[in-house]
Amino acid sequence: MSKIISLVSGIIFGIGLVISEMINPEKVLGFLDLFGNWDPSLAFVMIGALIVSSPMFHLIKRKEKPLFAENFNYSNNKEINNKLIIGSVLFGAGWGLGGLCPGPAISSIALLNINSISFVVAMFFGFYLVKFFKLNS
Amino acid sequence: MNIINFTPVTATIGGMIIGLAVVIFFLFNGRLVGISGIAANALTEKNNKFDNLLFLIGLIIGPIVYSFITDQEINIIISNSFILLIFAGLLVGVGTRISGGCTSGHGISGIGRFSLRSIVATITFMIVGIATVLIKNLI
Numbered sequence: 001m002s003k004i005i006s007l008v009s010g011i012i013f014g015i016g017l018v019i020s021e022m023i024n025p026e027k028v029l030g031f032l033d034l035f036g037n038w039d040p041s042l043a044f045v046m047i048g049a050l051i052v053s054s055p056m057f058h059l060i061k062r063k064e065k066p067l068f069a070e071n072f073n074y075s076n077n078k079e080i081n082n083k084l085i086i087g088s089v090l091f092g093a094g095w096g097l098g099g100l101c102p103g104p105a106i107s108s109i110a111l112l113n114i115n116s117i118s119f120v121v122a123m124f125f126g127f128y129l130v131k132f133f134k135l136n137s
Numbered sequence: 138m139n140i141i142n143f144t145p146v147t148a149t150i151g152g153m154i155i156g157l158a159v160v161i162f163f164l165f166n167g168r169l170v171g172i173s174g175i176a177a178n179a180l181t182e183k184n185n186k187f188d189n190l191l192f193l194i195g196l197i198i199g200p201i202v203y204s205f206i207t208d209q210e211i212n213i214i215i216s217n218s219f220i221l222l223i224f225a226g227l228l229v230g231v232g233t234r235i236s237g238g239c240t241s242g243h244g245i246s247g248i249g250r251f252s253l254r255s256i257v258a259t260i261t262f263m264i265v266g267i268a269t270v271l272i273k274n275l276i
Contacts, residue, residue, distance in 0.1 A: 057249050110200040124177075
């Protein structure tokens with residue numbers, strides 16, 4: 001059953017990316033163009049997601065265990081360290097250059113756009129590099 | 138600053154749908170959605186590999202399902218060069234793994250449970266993203 005949930009969650013997430021237009025790098029770059037032609041939409045996407053998810057997290061967390069798994073499994077890392085900042089700086093630079101972050105980039109594979117597929121291949125190579133050099137957070 | 142192309146209604150509705158996906162994944166599977174983590178772990182870890190792969194497949198099927206239901210074509214604009222996108226992809230891949238999250242993992246799942254670590258990460262990547270676009274526009 002957890003397998004079906006994984007697939008369905010991915011599909012719903014992907015549909016959300018399309019409706020919010022976050023799948024379109026031009027829309028994301030519009031949000032980051034704060035000092036030029038600013039498009040505040042991305043902030044509303046985050047607010048929409050948080051309105052739904054935040055209260056539910058706090059409710060669900062009180063349960064003994066999730067419905068289709070033995071226990072809740074998420075990072076409880078609270079450390080604010082150099083890795084967090086350096087990683088976020090690198091990610092922010094890549095996000096600003098390309099207008100793509102991991103979710104929309106992977107979703108846009110569906111559109112068979114050679115540029116976004118190249119981005120995804122490079123991104124996976126980046127994941128592998130971090131694993132290889134044991135730099136994971 | 139000029140405000141253009143602002144679509145608050147579809148942005149909020151789309152965001153709520155994303156939030157719903159995050160809630161379902163947490164309630165049933167007990168895991169918090171972070172796309173960079175799911176994607177990287179699908180590549181490098183044995184644990185939950187099949188679940189992670191299925192989530193990614195779902196992410197790709199999502200736009201196809203949307204097009205099928207609504208009969209609408211999805212148009213995206215990528216105005217950057219191929220080389221720049223390769224470089225950007227590498228930065229995103231390396232950066233999200235070093236910091237342990239991206240727009241979804243830190244920006245939604247992390248902030249949603251009031252993690253200070255994720256708030257710091259999100260503010261950092263947003264400021265750097267805005268600065269990068271500013272510099273790019275000046276060059």
